[in-house]
Amino acid sequence: MDAHEHTVLERLSNGLIKENPIFKLALSMCPAVAMTNTVRNGFLLGLAVLFVQVASNVTVSVFRRFIHERIRIPAYIIIIATWVSVSDMTLAAYAPGFYKEIALYVKLIVVFAIIISRLEVFASRNTVWPSFWDGMGMGLGFMFALMLVGCLREFLGAGTLWGVEILPFKPFFFWSLPPAGFFAIGLIMALFIWLERRFNAWRAKR
């Protein structure tokens, strides 16, 4: 039981911070640039990725003994595509308004490098529970990154958060423009690197 809890925490913190898909691994950045002009878009896309990541991680770890080494990539892609179709149809049915904005990106989850790389690196070598928590960690880390960028851009660009007005004016409209996604991610990435350096230096001093 103790060991189990240990893996859960370790997997979650790994995905959220140590190997954050966007800021650390720098994988699947297309949606992080394009779909983060509001927090809500970031959240919905993050949710879809979380679901697909967890579901395909579990599927692959269940069937890992049946998937032949040489055809594993096509097999993984088909598994991912199946779960993507499921989440695509679900979103289209239950959140049609928002779905319209993110439709293309939801379908493109199939080719997000982060998902297939987790299948290859983790799920194909581990049992179901660790794979489940690994998927949770990675998905939550992805969602966290998308929402962080979304918060920054929505607050600075429109003065709102999740559509709720916080400032009565638009502080810096530039951040709402699509190209600002590149700047936001570049700046946050640099901030992460800077903080890590400071933290390591501080620990070395003690």
Place this chain on the structure above:
Amino acid sequence: MTARATFLLLLVLLWAAPAQAGNIVAGEITGEHELTLALAAPLDAAVDWRGRVGVVERENPDVPLTVTTAALSPDGRELVLTLAEPVSGQGAYAVTLRAGPDGAAESFHVRKGVLAVLFSILISAALIQNFVFSRYLGLCIFFGASGRKETAVGMGFSFSLVMTLSAVFVWAVYNFVLKPLHLQFLQVLTFVGIIAIFVQLLDTVLRKVNPFLFKKLGVYLVLITTNCIILAVPLILVDNAYDLWESLALALGSGAGFALALFLMACVRERLELADIPEPFRGLPIAFVVAGLFALAFLGFSGMSF
């Protein structure tokens, strides 16, 4: 020789255009708000034709457009429709006319000249809607392969090649297999499968047939499978109901746009290696900021339309 080639090309283009039979023999966009239909048999001038025509955009067949006037020429062989909204750039319209005494509907596709449409799709995919700088797709490969100019050119070339071939393939499978069988909901699954198989096939064939070219392109071929753009183009061409030629133009344009973006970025990154950059920004973060500047510049193209 050239004349014969042109003739053959025209023949092929004509063959690719959908065949239509009925009272409407031709239709064209004649003004900013105007569509003109030519008719085989004259229409009755006494009837109010405005109530009997329906116009929709081909991309949005569920949204009827408002027709403000429908003027019939004196001989009854030409019907000029005025639309409330201006005719859009790549506009392709489906006009339905209920002309028969029993109210039988006849529909006809009206659009700009074929070459004009193809050209506008090509330019739009390459510059105005550039995949990297305006749609923000294919970024993993974009940042991965833009370190050196040679890599960028090699990647751009192999990408355009695979893109064009697979777009034609996907178009054929969608229109001749998925659509007749009503299996559109399987599009993501099928497209990704087709592309994976296609890249594998090209890899194997190239290895045997042209080892020299394989050596040049082999590394990139594997990478291409995980590129968002390679899946986005089929999804976009299906969404817009493009025909074969339009799909080809879209694929060529997006390949050229991607190659252009890679090359521009590689030029800047080679210079950046010599620059004195603050330490936390070295590597990827500064590449992101540069890409942001490029994207701002490409935002200027969004004012262009055809």
